[in-house]
Each structure stands twice: as C-alpha cells, then as structure tokens.
Amino acid sequence: MSKEEKSSKVLDSYYENCAFPKPKSKKKKLLHNGYKDKHERICWYTGRPGAERHEIWGGPDRQKSIEMGFQVDLCSELHARLHANCDEWAKTENLKWKMFFQMQYEQKLIESGIRPEMARECWMALIGRNYL
Template sequence: MNSYYKTCPYPKPATKKKKRKQNGWKDKPKRHCYYTGRPYAERHELFYGNPLRQISISHGFQVDLCMPIHKLFHGIVDKEKLESLNVPGMLPDPLKWAANELKKLRQVCQRDYEDQAQIELGLTPEQARDGWMQLIGRNYLDD
C-alpha cells in the first residue's frame, strides 16, 4: 500500500473481499457428460445457494453434464433435445427424473464425504455425520 494512504485521516482498508471460486472454462473440451459421454460438458454444483456453491466447488461436489441435461437439472425442459439423447428412464417425466438423479448424486457425495472422514481423520460414523451437517446442513441419507 502506498505510504500516502497510511497518513490519511481515513486510510484505505487493508483487507479486500474474498475472491469467489468459479468453475473454469479452459478445460471444458476435456469434460464429458456423466450420462451421455458427450464432450464440452458443463459443471453442475450439486449443492447451490450462496455459501453452498462455494463449498461444492472446494470439495468437488460437482458433476459434468451436457447442456440439455444441465438445463434440465435447472428446471428448463427442451423435449426435442432430451429425446435425441436416449438416456434410459428420463422420459416421459424428465423433471422427476432430474430430481431423483440429483438426490442420488447428493447421497453419493455425502456417503463419500463421511467414508473419507472416517478413514482419513479416524472419526466415528456419528462424528463424520456431524461434520457433514456442519458443512452442508442437511442429511440426504436418511430422507
């Protein structure tokens, strides 16, 4: 910081806002859709909302999806494009399928997180579950 600002009656604050994490676009050609295998997949954070999106990015709670399926996970249905993908079980109700798949993926994330906490940190299952609850705030395995 410039010495001028240190002598001002109201100096500039030394701290800055924390930079938000975001998914990179540089490696997009290398990503493939989890369901179809198509290239140029987009990253979808499994937990979203203000703090949860950043937590999802830091812990890798993400899945790569092609554009039509990514839009479907956000509630936008384009039946023509979805029919051409030939994903089993998606039709006739794609929104219900997307909700079920999102729940399954969240359960997998929670199970993996708790298993990893038990192995690496030597926690009991109850302690691992408490750690998950402090991180995400909701239990997806007992629903």
C-alpha cells in the first residue's frame, strides 16, 4: 500500500467515529489562501495591517495547510524571513508554529473522544512528521 493510500485509509476510519465531517478534499479543487481579504489582515507579530497569509507547511503540504487552517498572517518582512528560515528567530518560530498546530489538531481530536494514540496516528497520516 502506498503512503497516500495508507493515509487516506487511516483518515477514513477516523472519520467514521468522528464528530467532524470529513473535509471535501476529493474534488481536488485547489484552494487559494484568501488573499482577497489582505487589507483586513494584521501581522501576528507586529500588528501591522496588510499582512500576508502564510501556510505553515508549504510545498506539497500547502493545500493541506489551507484546508486545515494551519496558517498565520504576517507582514511581508517577517513572511520573507520565515520562508528563508536562515536566522535563529525564523528557525525557532517555524518550529513553534508546527508544534502549535500539531498540538491544536491532536487536542481537538482528543476532545471529540478520539484516543491520543489515534489522534497521533491521524496527525502522522496527515503531515507525516511528529513535532511534539
């Protein structure tokens, strides 16, 4: 079984017992990250308006980030810095956001009655890496 088939199987069995509806991801309609509300966005760090929405997992996982809301609004300077991931601040913050969203994701599942081990398994099926 491929990694993708396995992950979709785990998710299917999870959603059978889950309070949340399964996201309608099968249609493969690409999601954009809501750039149209840019003027209303405030940078999480500086409070400056006109922030850009940043997906915590990029590349092949960018769509999952949008779908799951693993996003934060950033002014363009800090956005570029997090993408570059070159300085200590950026490295620390990138890791903190990943830990935060994993924790939040697993916590929601646990609160809906999913066992912690199953919540971790769902996380691993979704992102494939443990940050906690």
